[in-house]
Amino acid sequence: MPNEWMTRMNYAVADTETTRNDGTGEIIEIGLILARRSDLEIVERWETKIKPIRLRDAQPAALQVNGYNDADWAEAPTLREAMLKFGAKAKNSVLVAYNAAFDAHHLSQAFREANVADETDDSYICLLRLAQLLIPHSQIDNYKLATVCRY
Numbered sequence: 001m002p003n004e005w006m007t008r009m010n011y012a013v014a015d016t017e018t019t020r021n022d023g024t025g026e027i028i029e030i031g032l033i034l035a036r037r038s039d040l041e042i043v044e045r046w047e048t049k050i051k052p053i054r055l056r057d058a059q060p061a062a063l064q065v066n067g068y069n070d071a072d073w074a075e076a077p078t079l080r081e082a083m084l085k086f087g088a089k090a091k092n093s094v095l096v097a098y099n100a101a102f103d104a105h106h107l108s109q110a111f112r113e114a115n116v117a118d119e120t121d122d123s124y125i126c127l128l129r130l131a132q133l134l135i136p137h138s139q140i141d142n143y144k145l146a147t148v149c150r151y
Helices: 004-008 060-066 079-090 100-114 127-134 145-150
Strands: 010-018 027-035 042-049 093-097 124-126
Touching (some): 027 079, 042 079, 079 100, 093 100, 127 145
Parallel strands (some): 010 093
Antiparallel strands (some): 027 042
């Protein structure tokens, strides 16, 4: 019998982009796809850039990977504004992400920093972990998202 949370919650498929790759950066962009649990139909797509607060602490390589530039982020919402919207959209949903521990950590930290209630479910589904369980290492060079997608 499936876990109750798998049968009652919708899915919030999320990806965060951050100013550092070591887990200490701040979120500068969030992508979100909301899917209805019953049939996995996509009910909403949403993305936002977030105005960074501690840009001086950013890793240049992380900013380059994320395509950060001052012009594209000039009108970006604050962290609080972005987390209020994300929280309302993802309320009572199970987080799904490729490296879910990374995204869940950053989202939780962002909710705290922004002083916004986190009403998403505490559970998450890690697609990286699923790939590692389902694709034998002998059949794939690595478990980077692009490699897994090509598999």
